[in-house]
Amino acid sequence: MKLKQRVIMMSSLFLTMATLFLIGIQLTWTLTDPQSQHPNQEKSNESIEKKLSPAVPSSNQPPSDAINRFRERFNNHKRPPPPLPVPRDELMKDILQKRFGKFPHIGKPPSLDLTTVPFVKINPWSVWERWVTQDHFYPEGAFYSSEMNQILETLATSQVTELGLGYKGTQLKATMMLGGQKTVFKPKRYSRDEVIEGNPYAGFDRHNGEIAGFHLDGILGFRLAPPVVGRKINLTALGPIITEKLKATFLKRGNNICFYGKCYYCKPAEAACADGEVMEGSVTLWLPSWYKLKTRRHPYQRTYRAETSARWEKDSSYCKTTVLDQSSEFYSGVLEYTDTAVYDFLMGNADRHHYEVYSLAKPHGKLIHIDNGKTFGNPHHDEVSILAPLTQCCRFRSSTWDKLQSIESSPDKLSEILDKSLQRDPLYPILSQDHLAAIDRRLEIIMTAIRHCIDTEGRKDTIVDSWG
Structure with missing residues (x-):
């Protein structure tokens, strides 16, 4: 009898502990759910977001709804909730x-x-x-x-809550906080019609190049450039929220407020200046905190010295003997280099000496399209050396080839498609007519180069679905 009572008591105790454990898990999920932390966000909006932007799996087979819900719960538990938008500027x-x-x-x-x-x-x-x-x-x-469109609008109109020194690099930029959301601000340096003479990487970063680079990336279907929008800021009105370190680089030229920030080439003589107190620039949305970047050296890096050429500039067999060597550190990234060569050539970007990938991606990861400031400098010059990864390697991703063929056969030119997309930006026009015409001319050069590879190497070896 005593033994039976003990068994009953132990069973009751076990059930009680199990119940408390399950309640604890549910409470943890509730406390870490973004909806519960932001009561002002409508529940209906959250359900719509889940339907329109579900977690995208890395496998070929889409997971069940139950697995998607579990992953969303798990991700919300691990990551801090995204900030809420702040009032309008x-x-x-x-x-x-x-x-x-x-x-x-x-x-x-x-x-x-x-x-x-x-x-x-x-x-x-x-x-x-x-x-x-x-x-x-x-x-x-x-x-x-x-x-x-709402992401772009929020980037353009949210109140700035902090303006500080930009992250390390060679070009002037500022870190701009929109509430709890981090962004990067690049100031205007040139008018839309100004032509940058000299070598293909000359001049300051162009803020309109950052804007156009985002739209071109989306049109080509890469989806590897974070959202960028043009906006204007009043430096006088923002005075109280500008950090002391950035304020220390402020100066005046006539009636214009200027700053030179902190970077490798930043100096007072080359400060960026507002039009009076209002400064135009580009705003780039920062990647989520979990997306850690790894920087790699580009195999087609330039020497940046007029008297010295890189090996790839002197040796036309460089790709075949080095990059396409399976023991090479560059081998698995071949399709990333040729994709990006097309993207950069259309914009005239000859400055991709290093590049970034997701730090945990294996074996190589996608080459992301950030730092597009050295684009759209000289619309009258086509720097064909940018296409060296394509013309030397003759390996090209089939999905990109299909997209380029679709654009080529479209009744609308690529320049027209791009210009229509850029009309979404509040600072439109973004590119001059000369730059738009250059894009169509460069597309013809790209298509000729790919077809030459197909003729010499064969379609099967040139147009591939995957690599590495």
Whole structure:
């Protein structure tokens, strides 16, 4: 009898402990769920975000809804919730009202319906957090979506809560906080029509090149450039939230407020200046905190010395003997180099000496398209050396080839497609007509180079689905 009582007592104790354990797990998930931490965000918006931007798996087979829900719970448990958007900036609100006639209205360019997704108010930072994977920064089809347009609008109009020194590098930039969301601000240096003479990497970074680079990346289907938008900031109004380190680099030239920041080439003589107190620039959305970058040396890096040429510039067999060698550190990245060569050649970017990939990606990872400031400098010169990875290696991703053929046969030129997409930006026009014409001319050069590879190497060896 005593033994039976003990068994009953132990069974009851076990059930009680199991119940408490399950309640503890549920409570932990509830406390770490972004919806519970942000009560002002509507529940309906969260459900819409989940449907329109689900977790994208890395495997070929899509997981079940149950697995997706588990992954979302698990990711929310591990990562801090994305910040909520902050109030609108009055300067940019006025600019958008003048540009589009009403506010908000980045949703559609004039006379061009680019999205079939109905407008639904969302938390753009939450959508961005869920979109990013190690292979792409947003889902296929999202480039023209209502969600993307709201991300761009929020980048353009959210109040700046801090302006500080930019991260290390060779060019001037500032770190801009929009509430809890980090972004990068690059100031305007040149007018839209100015031609940058000299070597193909001459001059300062072009803020409009950053904007156009994002749109071109999306049109080509790479989805490897984070969202970028143009905006203006009032440096006088932002005075209280500018960090002391950045303020220490401020100066005045006539009636214009300027700053030179901190970077490898930053100095007072080459400060960027506002038009009075209002400065134009580009704003790039920062990647989620979990997306750690690894920097690699590009196999087609330049020497940046006029008297010295890199090996690839002197040896036409460089790719076949070095890059395509299976023991080479560059072998697994061949398709990334040729994809990016096409992207950079269209923009005239000869400055990709290093590049970034997701740090945990194996064996190589996607070459992400950031730091596109040295683009659209001279529309009258086509720097064909940028295409060396393509012309020497003659290996090209089939999906990119299909996209280029589709654009080539389209009734709209690539320049027209790009210009229509750029109409979404509040500072449109972004590119001069000369730069737009250069893009069409360069596309013809690219298609000729790929077809030459097909003729000499054979289609089977040239156009491939995967590599490494």
